[in-house]
Amino acid sequence: MNPVPYMETLRRIAADMGPQRGFQASLKALLALLAERHGFLRPHLVIFDPETRTLRLCVAGGAPRSEQVVYEPGMGVTGQVFVTGKPVIVECLKGHPVFLSKFFVRTEEELSSLAFLSVPVLAPQAGWEAGREQARKVIGVLSLDTPCAPREVLEQHRCFLEVVAGMIAAQAAYLQDDMARQQRLAERRGERPHVAGNLDGGIVAVSPPMCEALQRATYAGHGHGPVLLRGEPGTGKARVAAFIHAASMRNELPLVRFYGSRLNASGPDGLSEEQAERELFGYRKGAFPGAVQTRKGLFELANCSTLFVKDIDRLSLSLQSRLLHVLQDQAVTRVGGGQPVSVDVRFICSASADLEALVASGEFLEDLYNRISVFPILLAPLRERPEDILPLAELFLKAAAEAAGRVVERISTPAQEMLMRYPWPGNGNELARCMEQAVQGCDDLVLRAAHLPASLRHDGESRSALPFNDAVARFEQELLVDALQHARGNMLQAARDLQVSYRIVNYKVKKYNIDPRSFA
Template identity: 85%
Template sequence: MNPVPYMETLQRIAAGMGPQRGFQSSLKSLLALLAERHGFLRPHLVIFDPETRTLRLCVADGAPRSGQVVYEPGMGVTGQVFVTGKPVIVECLKGHPVFLSKFFVRTEEELSSLAFLSVPVLAPQLGWEPGREQAARKVIGVLSVDTPRASRDVLERHRCFLEVVAGMIAAQATYLQDDMARQQRLAERRGDRPHVPGDLDGGMIAVSESMCEALKQASYAGHGRGPVLLRGEPGTGKSRVAAFIHAASVRNELPLVRFYASRLRESGPDALTGEQAERELLGYRKGAFPGAVQTRKGLFELANCSTLFIEDIDCLSLSLQTQLLHVLQDQAVVRVGGGQLVDVDVRLVCSSSADLEELVAKGQFLEDLYNRIAVFPITLAPLRERTEDILPLADLFLKASAEAAGRTVERISTPAQELLAQYPWPGNAEELAQCMEQAVQVCDDLVLRAAHLPQALQTSDDKRTALPFNDAVARFEQELLVDALQHAHGNMLQAARDLQVSYRIVNYKVKKYNIDPRSYA
């Protein structure tokens, strides 16, 4: 391949990164240049946020799925590149066991026709020291691109080129990281800390007695050292409680590492085979299987001195359960392909939606493993059994969805609240979050109304008795009055103009429904 285009691009990058331009603008132009000159798709830069210990999408040439999406170190290809400090080449996106595709939407055709290159961005060296190796430098981010599938040689040349680019932008990436931390501290001083997916503040509300008790137990578990088993139906928030337990533990200075065992029962690009799951958990040696071109650490090693969360542990095969039991007994792992024992100090938090006792009785789950992981069990009740949490959670998800969609939705109308409160929520809090996200997409008002909710909620209220006509009209009038007074900041004359009625009617209705306009001033 002709190296001239690479050299010309590097010269243009160097020329465009002077002090006369802001680092955000410089990086945006750089990514656009990569796309224009080399046919890379969706070039993007991810930076590690030391305040939240997550990897955040900072600059991209392309429309991301959502600005709220983050990776944890070790999660997906991006997280693995950050943790290992080594580049990764995914020769085909479709069916790759680690590639998660969280930042961008890709069609099935693109997944089949594209490769993915990801290289670490290392902190710039302050000065040369004898014997100092590049590997000792701290990883501060990850530079990644999609590219059409090609031979391994072509992809390797692209990878080498991107590593040079990553070295050139190291200083700008450092500025981005510093600015990110500064903005986070400012937000905390103002008391409006931004939502981080996976954080308790971003999706766990304890109003009901059962949820308050569960979080109280999780707090106790956080201060302990033994394994924790989180039980409950899918969507009840087990993943977020696992993050809470880790944050409350003495291991919280290192990131929480996650393994989604449910991928063993899925189909599609995120699915795992038993062999792939074994390699992901235990790691593997170079040459252990075709394609093992270098030795890799598994999630147990990456979680050393931290916490490993295994979601849906009941999905593990008996073979993987046996290996997991050995790791817990020996506090050491043997990578796939053999070799010496590698000592690990890992705290295990597991979750399950299944009846593990029944699986043990059927011989589908190892009793010894069950006894080891169930040292501290915590059960999360389904949403239908803690109805007090539904509306506070709905308000929380409404604000997050509106912010992500760039819209302003101030509140949920009373009829919509009634539908939300009466729905049984078989998918629990996860279904509620999806419901509010869908409703925000079709909401064309400052108030989210019953008509904006998914059809399933509007047709599931068979037991609901209809309001008498006069009561329904009165409730609708109150809604309109409250909305108008909110927009007019309590000014009844302006509210009357907005509603296109006389001031006398507004004044009469306000008194009739005992509404205090001053509360909206």
Template identity: 45%
Template sequence: MPDHQYLLTLKHILDGLGRKGGLEDNLNGLLATMARELGYVRCFLAITDTEDEDLKLSLSYSPSKADSVSYAPGRGVVGQVFENGETVVVQRISDNPNFLNLAFGRTEEEMARLSFICTPIVSHSRGKPEVVGVLSADLVMLPKDELEGHRSFLEAVASAIAHQVAILQEELAVQKHLLNQGMAGLPEAQPPKNFVASSKAMRLVLRQARQVSPSRATVLLRGESGTGKELLAEAIHAGSPRAERPLIKLNCAALPAELVESELFGHQKGAFTGAYQNKRGLFEVAHQGTLFLDEIGELSLDAQAKVLRAIQEKEITRVGGEMPIAVDVRLICATHQPLEDRIAQGKFREDLYYRINVFPVFIPSLRERREDILPLAEFFLEEFSSEYDKHIRRISTPAIELLSMYHWPGNVRELQNCVERAVLVCEEEVIRTYHLPPTLQTAESSSTEISLSFGEAVGKFEQELLVDALKKSRGNMLQAARDLRVSYRIVNYKVKKYGIDVKRFVNSKSRKR
């Protein structure tokens, strides 16, 4: 097999993993691509079960149907790879007594003419190497030296997909948990389209949302302002049996204390000055749906007592009214304050705290999940470029570095505002450092020290501009000079100064949206 075929197949695989769509679908596509382009008879992916620590056959591409099987550590070829973390190459399957032939019911004739390669999928997401699955292929029997090429290819693919397999492993564990809890078949909490969660911390948050969504348990979302508590509340409601009923929201800090009770519980005509007619409160409006109380720590003690009664008795009384009104409401609360401190200060009722703290979910700040910064920035870039009819393709590397170093006191909301501003002021196809707010460009605000001298920073910026121009002109330095509005001599000098290989841009295409 020529080397370029392996590289071409690997490129197709990586392109497929980058497509939008479900993770499982993308991995299934990977197996099909390998089989089609390299002539594999079958490929399969077995993933570690986090509870019983066996391997479960999860995905396969095969002419024969795969049976649902488990592989115990050390048993058979697959179990050996799982236990030892080392690739095994079997030149002829029928010659290997350890081959158990569990999943696909291969005939004796097949096993006599097939080779088999199995390689571990090792994840480093928890700080140490961990086998999260194995990737295997059946192929028409080949000489040992040719099998080594396939071995190296499969090891490269296993390394490339380790992160995706670790995510799928977590998703399968959640599904198993829901099944054990009798929650299978209910709608899952799907994150809203603008809820980006790439980091492990946020995947855990979404997993908790999926666990609690099908129930009617009260949820307390905790985290700094701007972390996405309201979006998560929407996700929990959308994944609940009440999804077709209303989700009503109230920011308890946005109204004066004297108006909050009327807003929550309604009032009767004449209850106070200005009460010219009866008004339903939000508990009534949210009947059989979900009520989201943001910043619940800001409620007055009187309002807290009435919310507690509504939770306990499932009924409310309007301000100025006498008749209790039955309400069926699922409550989701949120706060950025340490409620335990407010209890100690006498500003929050302890009995209400225990009522709303049934299922707490802590949303980490953006500086604690920096893996989410770039995906969020790219999402907002696409969103605002479309909204303002701009043709901005990407964020430059120096700008990405600034975004990544900044400590984001306003969290995701601040990042969203930052990208929106950058899109508004940008007149190019790339967001650069000077399009970002000044607060991101000072070492003091980002709690970091400047690692580059002024001359180095200027040089880095020059290289970036020059590479972009050469990409656009496909390596034509004269055209690049025209685009940059400088002389050819200067471009030629800078290319040599920075050691830029112009030839690699000759066949490149400038992507435009």
């Protein structure tokens, strides 16, 4: 046996392991690697779905008959491997009494020339004790076709496949958890998609960058490790943190939040470093003047739930050090000492600053950076995802109108164009404030360009700075374009909507050189 090809494949698998591409994508790449390097055919992973108690095809390196095909435990070779927890080698597929060939189409020639290998995927081992073999349940089955060969060669392939199955056990467990999670979320939301924020209070994922970020956030919801949300202020990091928590197995308990921006900030919400330490880690009775009773900190309050620390880059080195110890030890020591209190907390944090630069300058602990940056999610600024601007504007408009007790049904076409031209340096936060300000001055069912802040005008001029006649002409054009847009180019309908004669609409269309057909 030449172990070199196997070892090189295992090395490449180990190097690619991790959630960077998502579990589904990384497993698909792994199966492609098995086919490419060893000539294996149709490698596929089947996962046991505890909700339906069936074996479902989860990832395949070939085109299956249907992704809806399932196996019952004990059915066929796959079902037997799941029930017994022992690998099976079928030396030749043709005429085998148990092999069912349900997942893939195989020709008669292939059935005569191919063997089949199937090994169990065991749940990840939580711990190990010397001299004691721990019982581990089977959560899936990894199988593939390979050309018929002597039994010795097939045994070598089987040993190699068992090692691969052990390496992907964690990903398989995540996928099994995901099956249960998707079932719960489907029941809870009636199969509604994750768009425009049923979970999150304002996430819009239309643009490719935001769709990718939200997909990674979904993967993060499956996991248990720290998550780092990166992006400019106002890009929605707090909303994505709430999304991750809602998509996790901990969503029965509330998300606990700490805002680093409050540290040393002025105003009633500002915190000194000592107050922030007490809020995060709690304190014992008598730890300082005024500590008349022992109080839990946010880490203890987030036990079995999720703690979100916003703007972790604002924390002092002292607070960073204490935070690192809690994440390493999964235990918190309150201010004033005492025995450490064990906590089971999912940790999510966000940063707007360049953490790598802060580490290089000694302003951020390198060990803490390494611990929190295992699963980073980058949220692009709004100027790099223009597809999200109008859906977000409509979302914020609806919220602002409801808060103000007004009815604003839509945004006019000229106003939409103005929103799209603006670069939004303040990102989503600035857009939300813009909609709030616009609603305050809107006394119509339609939000028009005149209602938007003057700072949004691409030429930097406010409407009041224009000559009177020019301002009137611009407003006329806006009303006319909006009416034609709404009437889909029908000038008669536009005249009815504007409550003027057709003759006036026709005159204004020619005056401003507007082509009604462009709105059809």
